[in-house]
Amino acid sequence: MKAVFCLGVLFVTAALTASGCQQTDKNADNNETDGGGDSDGDSDGDGDGDGDADGDSDSGGDSDSDDDQLWQAFPIGSTLIGIRDYATGDFDQDGDLDIAAVADESDMVVWFENDRIIDDNWPQRGIDFQFTDPKLIRIADIDDDGDPDVVVCQGGSLNINTKILVYLNEDGDGKSWSRHTIVEEFNNLLYIVNSLSVGDVDGDGDGDLVATIGADGLVWLENLDQIGTAWSQHVVDTAFEYVGDGAVLGDIDQDGVPDIVSYSTELDRMSWWPNNGAGAFPVDRPICNSCEETSPLSLADIDGDGYLDVVTNRNWYHNPTTVDTPWTVSPIDGADTTAMADLDNDEDIDLIGIEMGTSSWFENDLNSVSSLWPERRITVEGRIGQAADLDHDGWIDGLGQDRVTGQIVWFKNPGFDATSRYPL
Ligand SMILES: [Ca+2]
Ligand SMILES: [Ca+2]
Ligand SMILES: [Ca+2]
Numbered sequence: 520m521k522a523v524f525c526l527g528v529l530f531v532t533a534a535l536t537a538s539g540c541q542q543t544d545k546n547a548d549n550n551e552t553d554g555g556g557d558s559d560g561d562s563d564g565d566g567d568g569d570g571d572a573d574g575d576s577d578s579g580g581d582s583d584s585d586d587d588q589l590w591q592a593f594p595i596g597s598t599l600i601g602i603r604d605y606a607t608g609d610f611d612q613d614g615d616l617d618i619a620a621v622a623d624e625s626d627m628v629v630w631f632e633n634d635r636i637i638d639d640n641w642p643q644r645g646i647d648f649q650f651t652d653p654k655l656i657r658i659a660d661i662d663d664d665g666d667p668d669v670v671v672c673q674g675g676s677l678n679i680n681t682k683i684l685v686y687l688n689e690d691g692d693g694k695s696w697s698r699h700t701i702v703e704e705f706n707n708l709l710y711i712v713n714s715l716s717v718g719d720v721d722g723d724g725d726g727d728l729v730a731t732i733g734a735d736g737l738v739w740l741e742n743l744d745q746i747g748t749a750w751s752q753h754v755v756d757t758a759f760e761y762v763g764d765g766a767v768l769g770d771i772d773q774d775g776v777p778d779i780v781s782y783s784t785e786l787d788r789m790s791w792w793p794n795n796g797a798g799a800f801p802v803d804r805p806i807c808n809s810c811e812e813t814s815p816l817s818l819a820d821i822d823g824d825g826y827l828d829v830v831t832n833r834n835w836y837h838n839p840t841t842v843d844t845p846w847t848v849s850p851i852d853g854a855d856t857t858a859m860a861d862l863d864n865d866e867d868i869d870l871i872g873i874e875m876g877t878s879s880w881f882e883n884d885l886n887s888v889s890s891l892w893p894e895r896r897i898t899v900e901g902r903i904g905q906a907a908d909l910d911h912d913g914w915i916d917g918l919g920q921d922r923v924t925g926q927i928v929w930f931k932n933p934g935f936d937a938t939s940r941y942p943l
């Protein structure tokens with residue numbers, strides 16, 4: 520459908536969780552398309568359907584006699600080639616979670632409609648069919664109209680992330696998207712977007728961005744006009760120039776406004792910046808000064824004390840709940856953490872992780888004196904990177920990509936017996 524191009528003002532960074540727009544890794548979001556549209560069906564109109572060169576490991580489907588395949592798999596979007604990132608949101612506002620994705624080989628930004636039929640046939644809807652090299656995608660209500668919009672980071676000539684755009688969901692039904700530039704010109708190494716996160720930083724109701732960007736370090740991008748067409752950049756910390764990695768938003772001190780947590784693998788330093796309530800971050804508070812983490816940061820209340828903790832690839836950092844108390848770290852005895860959710864419905868946050876090409880979930884068992892994170896296999900065929908209840912049955916499912924083809928696959932949580940944790 521239609522596309523509106525507005526050049527917003529520009530600048531600087533955007534931060535979104537982890538993996539920013541820069542090269543590989545499971546999610547990247549940058550997009551910029553312009554209204555794409557297509558109508559229904561997954562006609563996809565992009566031609567090239569074959570794709571999957573190698574292996575073809577039957578992407579998912581339950582089949583697969585492997586006993587380890589405990590969660591039934593449903594592949595989605597088989598014609599979308601080169602998927603770089605994906606995210607969920609209810610784009611058509613019908614009450615279920617849909618899936619948006621960017622594909623840099625097919626230069627497309629699309630979403631797949633959840634039709635509530637438990638199968639692998641989710642209709643593909645267009646957002647932008649001509650977006651060169653999209654890398655990262657993030658979902659947030661940027662213009663404060665109640666429906667989810669799409670933020671995309673675009674790759675540059677050296678396969679770096681150089682540009683950030685937003686597609687506004689104009690009518691709340693996912694059919695009409697207008698494109699606006701948030702940060703332009705990032706066309707050199709000074710402006711690599713390493714991470715991107717979304718949230719209302721200044722508390723005025725609209726969606727802003729936090730990012731780590733090349734020469735600017737850790738910054739946040741203010742949505743100036745509340746409709747996502749004019750933006751300005753604010754530097755949070757220049758110490759992260761060129762070396763900032765993950766940046767995420769979350770209310771660390773429980774004062775009602777989102778704070779920033781960021782990490783630099785180069786500096787081995789992780790800190791959080793309290794938000795003064797209006798988007799100013801005058802001081803930083805250390806979380807660790809000699810940490811050696813390698814993965815994106817995530818926030819979740821792991822120990823159930825009401826405060827967000829920080830989870831990295833193999834550790835979690837306890838939020839001390841008071842500003843002057845040092846954070847402590849505990850290992851996560853499992854795989855590299857990629858997603859977190861209460862998977863067994865016992866009211867604590869469990870982890871999903873990847874190790875040796877397989878995805879498992881690790882039960883939060885911190886109240887037990889025995890094992891801390893018992894492992895339960897989900898699949899040997901997919902890299903799960905997110906968690907969401909896609910079939911509305913009350914059990915949070917896994918969402919990821921086929922290990923061989925890269926196709927999007929969702930894995931249905933079978934539900935678990937309350938005591939044995941065996942699938943129901
Ligand atoms: Ca929906
Ligand atoms: Ca705002
Ligand atoms: Ca749990």
Ligand SMILES: [Ca+2]
Pocket residue numbers: 907908909910911912913914915916931932
């Ligand atoms: Ca479910």
